[in-house]
Amino acid sequence: MIKLYILERKSWIAFILFTHIVILFIAYVDSSIPLQSYLYIVFLVTIFFSLFVIFRYFKETKFYKQLSETEISNLIEEVQPTSSFEKIVKEKLEEQEVQLKSLITKQKSMLEQEQDELLSWVHEVKTPLTSLHLLIERIEDTQLKSQLTYEWLRVHLLLDQQIHQKRITFIENDLFMEKVNLQQTIHQEIKFLQSWCFQKGIGFDLDLKEADVISDGKWLGFIIRQLLTNAVKYSRHDDIFIKSDLYDGHIRLIISDKGQGIDVKDLPRIFEKGFTSTTNHQNHQSTGMGLYLTKKAADSLHINVKVRSKVEAGTTVVLTFPKRNEFTLIRSK
Template sequence: MIWLFLKEHAQWFLFYVLSLISLNGLLVLDSGFYNVSILYLNSVYSVLFFFFIGWRFLKDWSYLKRVENQSFEDLDRMQSPYMSHLVERFQREYAQQTNELNQMKIQLLEERDDLLAWVHEVKTPLTAMKIMLEQMEVGKLQTRLEHEWLRLYMLVDQQLHQTRLQTMEQDNRLERVELRKVIANEIRSLKAWCMEKGIGFEVEELELEIVTDTKWLSFILRQILSNAVKYSHANSEVHITMSQQQGNWALHIRDCGIGIAPEDLPRIFRKSYTGSVGRESTTATGMGLYLAQNAATKLGIKLLVNSKVDEGSTVTLVFPKQNEYMKLYGM
């Protein structure tokens, strides 16, 4: 309180020092004051000043104590005219900023709804294209077209989940999920791409049920598996295994691909970060792992990545125990 008071009224002390210098200069230079005691005048002046400072300190201290014990409604009656003017100015500025912020929020929500509507509209012709591709004669052209269709579908799917990610808590449904079925569905969706590159999957027994949100878990696995296929060497395998880590089940997805440079590893979950490998490809967006990490965090899943250049990468999903899910969502 004392230090705050000194900072608030520093100009008073400066005025006191300057006044004292002026007074002593006048006493020394003016011959009419030769018989006046300089020490006496300085003492009287200083005592009066510090009496005033003490009175002012007690008044400010009492005011702050009353402010701390009063409600916001009572503070208006305790303000000085200057303080009331400042408060009114701040209130007008705050109201203006709040109004602008609300307008921006409304605009953002409208843009998000428009984007969601656009994504759903795009999915309709994509579904029609998929049906036509399935009716085509099997061959290299069909495989190539299915691969390009899959790339387009993945981009639309990424955009859809990126838009929904901010409100993910409102779009959650926790249920018991058979991990094997979810992984099988995602592998099946990558069939055309895998056939084109000669990529195979070696999956161990995954007879495990976990409590999570099926849709968002599928999205996370989709990003990881598509990266595994994209960066794997041709005619190689992706290995999917399970283990236990400190009582938690962990899912490991290991590819035999180009790997990730050590300097890129700490930054792979950053938004739009493509790394040294991604810069060589025009198809890399740097959004897959960023979105997967954000969705996993909201589901209580830990996402870990280990990688060595030219040896491949291993992505690990550590699932929380059921009671940890209950705490996470207040169930």
């Protein structure tokens, strides 16, 4: 503290010392001025100045110490509650925060458990559903067989959608990017829907100029299945056109139907969860989940989805796949 005090007033001390030296130098040079008298005066002034500095040191440092203690106490008061009421509020907030964290952890655990149980139930249901399909295949009555196959297919598609709805939250952990043959995947999905297509008199017109894409086979199959299901569901005795081409370095898969179409005002909302058509709002077959899940899965695969539609004229869905040199972006995430 003494060193700091002297350093802060070094200009004053230097000025006094310089003044004394100048006076003594003048007295030494000028013989008419008595040097001993000036030495005595300088000595007295130096003593008085030293006493003054010591006095001011004790007085000022006491003030600075009180000021520092006040600042520290004010800082402590700002950090800590200044009243018992604030202490109670702080304790309650901390208690509620702990309870909230515990509740969130518990709810998360319950949701994960419910999801596991639901997936387990769906897989268990698929076993008797497969057996039921084998029994339906043995039915000789063609009309009855067709009707039962259609109802079986509806249940199967709903279960499949439910499984993927639960898995899509963790889709990033489930992706396996590889070369996927579009023709093979599309034929597999068409074959799955063939009984429904026969019943409605719907055919397919394929023109696949580009056969292979880099994607996840399982999730790409799910996307195509949802789009073909929608196309078959809303078409009436017309062919569904499926083609692939190369546009601006990107492979595109285009699925077009001549079904009932989508109203222009509904197009911005078709990918929203649970949204169903406002023009056909009484259609209980629509769950509003198919296109929502399609968009979620497509985004994870970096596939751009665009829909063009007109009421009573049909719908066209364009899937644009990433370029091959963009594949590294998918693998790095």
